[in-house]
Amino acid sequence: MTSPTPQTVQDEARALYHLGLKEKAEGRLERAIEFFDAALAAQPDFPEALCSGGYILQTTGHYDGALAFYGRAIELDPGYFDALFNRGCLFFALGQLDPAVADFSRAAAFQPKDAGAYSNLGAALHQSGRLAEAVDALRRALELDPALVEAELNLGSALRRMGREDEAHEAFMRAALLKPDCAEAYCGLGIVARARGEFREAFDYYDCALAFDPTLEEALSSKGSLQLLLGQFEAGWEGYESRWVDGHRPVPVSDARFDLARPETIAGKRVLVVNDHGLGDTIQFFRYVKLLSDHGADVTFAGPAKLQRLLSTCGAKVSWRDTNDFTGTFDARIAISSLPRAFATVEDSIPADVPFLSADPERVAFWRQRMPGSGLKIGLCWRGSQDFRVDPRRSPPPATLAPLAALPGVQFFALHMDVGANELPAAIASRIHVFGDGFDRGPDAFVDTAAVMANLDLVVTCDTSIAHLAGALGLPVWVTLRHIAEWRWMVDRETSPWYPTMRLMRAKAGDDWFELFERIANDIDVLAQEKEKY
Template sequence: MKSRPRKTRPGKTRPELSRPPADSELFLATLMADVRDGSLHVATQKIDARRDIIDAHPFASYLAGLIRVAKGEEERAIAHFGRAIALSPEHAQALYGRAVALQKCGRARDALADYEASLRLDPANVEGWFNYGEALIALQRHSDACDAWTRVLALAPGHAAALGNRALALHALGRDAEAIADYDRAIALAGADKALLRNRAVSLARLARHEEALASFAQAFALDAAYLDAADGAAAALMALRRFDEAGALCDHVLSFAPDHGSALLTKGNALHELKRFEEALAVFDAALARAADDVRLATNRGMALFELGRFDEAHAAALAAIAIDASFALAWRCRGMTELRRAELDQALVSFDRALRLESADADVLCGRAIVLKELGRYDEALADFDRAIAIDPRHAEAKANKGSLLLLLGEFAEGWELFEHRWVQGDRPKAEIAYRWPEWRGEPLAGKSIVVLDEAGLGDALQFSRYAPLLAAAGARAAYHCRPSLARVMRGLGLNVEIVTAPPPDANYDCCVTICSLPRAFATRADTISGRPYLRAEPERVAHWRERLGDGGFKVGIAWHGSSHSRSDHTRAAPLSAFAPLSRIDGVRLVSLQKNFGAEQLRSAPAGMRVESLGADFDCGADAFVDTAAVIANLDLVVTIDTSIAHLAGALGQKVWIAIKHSPEWRWMLEREDTPWYDSARLFRQERRGDWDDVFSRMARELERAVHAARPAPAARSTR
């Protein structure tokens, strides 16, 4: 916070100092006349010429001190005041004058004793108490400064400057509600003062009264279009109110007349980042860094934008550049840790989060990131402890709650896990708890005779896994509809006629209640022993027949998928290279059939020598409907082998035999240690025994596949005896 500059000046004499002897009266009279005329240079010449008079009497020394202060010669003034005090130790004016001169020289600590002595002698000196408060605030003694300005206000209740300064001290003490009351009184006395309005807004913002803060910042900025502190505050308030478009527009206005204003550039980039316009945000940060290459905030936020764009190597380099600028900036270490987590460099990520935590021990975001790394390292108890610390610091921290929930689900603690999982991020990166639904949310109440719509969310795998609950809604007596993304509508019709599939509920749609698809397990109070692993989807018969003919007979047909979504936030540690599947291709009689679409399919061009993988052609699931052909192909296969991706859920939902390669610290739905899963009766899990080691996983799969192929071969015909 900034206060308005205040002039420090000696007050009126109380008590009156004694006059010098009569033979010096004429000299002093001419000296005072020079002061009245503004002839300070002449006055100082006379002081230098007649030191015999000046140094002989306290009044003369005091007057010389005043003249030196008026000329800005504080050090020489201190000597004159000191001479007056030596001659008359209890003269309040000389003590006060020296205190003011010392304070002007930046020697606030030395000034305190003189202020205190002066005010003991002259407790009614209003400006003395005021300047004493400013000396105390310069020494960060905010509580004592408050007391000094309270004395001012007791003597002069209408002292607006004392109210404004006391408010600053109260803000420093964290007493913002009291500070705002003082600002309001000061503004009522002094009128619409831009600094008072700006400082009032800062206290309002700290109390999260962002609408009021915005109005106060805007009023200050309206009084002075060059008052950029107020503009910065208004932009920050708009960001806090999640009015990101308006924040960006205000920054554009500021930049139109102050193109190098770093705060506006930073906030504009941050606003674009929040709007998920990451390319534009990156361009703003790059432009700003061209003007201020050593701004650690810009360098760090550039890394964050690159991270969101999935450009993790560049994001890591940006984080390192930010750390090189200022290694004490915790967010730069957090950015580095986030990128290392995405690059599966878990040990390095833990080091980065630890460093960030040493710099900001109460940062919930850092603790949450560290907990995620610990979870990936399989250090589950430590991860839970860090999630709990993050939530204790910020009880509204949705990411920490959702991640703790998924970890509890992984550990089989379903009751608390589902509750915390409700804090997952959905729809525009807002916590689920803050979404306003068109219809009341269903939480498990009786449904007989009611209508309910299931709302889509999350990834394709989630939709495939949890769509199992839609027929259960119908079985409970409800008229059930599933509002799914258009690409899934066709495959979801395999849920049966009791579930209406809609891709866009009409504006006048009127349901009794709604539920998001990933909230269905909680609403059904799902526990590990209540999950049905029976199939609930079916492929279209005509597509099954079509692909049966296309695939032909012969061989043990194994569909494979090795990579998930290309989305920048996807967990690429779940992916395995196509080459990891090579041991399967070496088994006699096995035909590998690629189920991979889009991202990752390019690896077919560089498959290991001798590894043959059949491609299903350009028309395989080439339309807008996802998984229609994939489901039909899977229905014709002997086995699906896949990493943890949507193909695994599709095969399990169809009831087709599927082997799933699971990373060392798996997704919550696969739980720990077990080779089966309650979610799909037809699934078998092959887990990494060592982090990142896919070779062992696929070697074990190859041995099991060889046994399966052998078991599937028809037994040789028995020879007849003659």
């Protein structure tokens, strides 16, 4: 009996492969994978069968197997567009953005006329924070196919995050024209309008988005945040409950309500409070944890261990546990940022008794010895998170601090754990004392920062956790803000209902940081002269 020739084996494998494609097209995936497996048994080095098998594994949730199939197909044929594209999609869905970018880049290089490859590349670059590259890729996708709504949406989002509001508005408008019922497009237009200070238009766009999709969390959250910005607290807290876009909600929305006028709603209740945002939010809203404890609730806090030492200075009786540990029996499970809603907070009822945190006396004395000299002592924080998702534009460009360099009779202290060698202009860098490696390097966050702050006359900080810390410590603090700031700082006011010792320093329209720091320098000069008199 003669052995089958290589061509016969190849023909048999290809026939099995085509049978698998037919079963796949008709929705019989299990049968399709049987044919693909048979084809691979006959011819193991069969890129098309590997890719098709990988796709079925992907759609049925067998991600590791899918990646293995795609990887082998690409090994056999490094220019195999479908395998690169599919694997890029899977990496993107799994949040593995760097390999997704690599696969989409290779796919686009092999088929430079494929709009989908550039669109997906732009989406992956956008999610990676590589915004300028994302804009280039998305514009290329739209040159190839002007009808790609998703590319327009991603382009608008990337441009918005870069502060290019006019271009973002145009992209979202094009998306709305392409798909008149596109809720995401109207939401994007609303976010751009808010950034411009066009609040009435923003509300109209959000309402339009919600008319098309009443469950769109980004529109609900954005509208709620705008209501909070404008002091419409009751409605705003409801929308704010949708702030966990993309399914990152740690616990379900809680129906718990705590009424200080009705002790039975608090006393004896077992409450699990879950941390859900950054360190600044935790500091700001921990006042409500103290309220629960002070009024007889049995409180457990699932939050970052590094904040326990600082937050425990509020005197609340709280059981601490790991951030992700939600086990146990409780009367209520609630995110810490949802506590203002649970307490029905309005502007006049914000619990703003400060200080509600305190610095460690031993650390205060320790750092006092390292801060000798007379004159006005000011702590500076000019940089918050650079994560593009939390708006790094809240941080003023370091060059804008230059007016502070000319101030006589003032000592400046950096409230950063690290300061780059060339981060600041030379003139101001030479004036700022940096504490070095021993500053807040232990397991407890902000312990040294709080102690240093206690030895200062003033803290000047951008919108970051340092602002909340200084406010919670009841210290004089000036917060530098964009013209239209984050919701908690509201609009057109110099004071904060959350922190009585805080002064809000807003940039003028267009976020002119240079002009703002010239004003700040003038005001500091007045303080320095006043201190010299005493």
